[in-house]
Amino acid sequence: MKLKIAAPLIFFFICTVLFAFFIPAKWVFTFIEHRVESPKVYYLPLKEDNKFQIRYVHSIHLTDVIESYEVTANQKIRLLSMQYENLAIGLPGYAEEGETFAVQDGVYTLTYEDNVIDSYVMLIGDVDAALDFRYLGKELDLKKQLVRGKSYTFCVQKLSFYQMLKGVNMNGKRNKAQS
DSSP: OHHHHHHHHHHHHHHHHHHHHHSOOEEEEEEEESSOSSOOEEEEEOOSOOEEEEEEEOTTTOOEEEEEEEEOTTSOEEEEEEEESSOBTTBOSSOOTTEEEEEETTEEEEEEEEEEESEEEEEOOSSSSOEEEEETTEEEEHHHHSOTTOEEEEEEEEEOHHHHHHSEETTSOOOGGGO
16 A cells, blocks of 8 residues: 555656756856857856956957956846957947947946847857956866867856756866766
């Protein structure tokens, strides 16, 4: 008699655990290989702070460019500002509609009023110049974490525990599936 009662409970428990394993549960920053048949997902857990930066060295002037962003309440990416020291291709000397341009102490700052996007594609160039993801006071070298010469779609999304096991955790902890 006990077996008749226990079997449905065990079955229910197993189904619940399996269901929870495949349901997206954790918000992460993702870098997903772009234009490949079986894209690999690289991720970094999203913690309490919703602001982050991308820092790179401009290929012509060889000076830092810092792009600042924040994750919105509905998990989109809001562009906040771009700071740089030289005007060049991709580094404008003026503001367009919805933007503010300022110069202070030799640093140009382009501020965006409300520019929100779902994702963007980032090329990891095969040149020896910095490309870093700044978050929670740490700087992550994307050229060491990702493959040079490849493009990645960057976005914020929820991953399941299964997807995280299949993906590459960029915070320095390796999943057993990655070894």
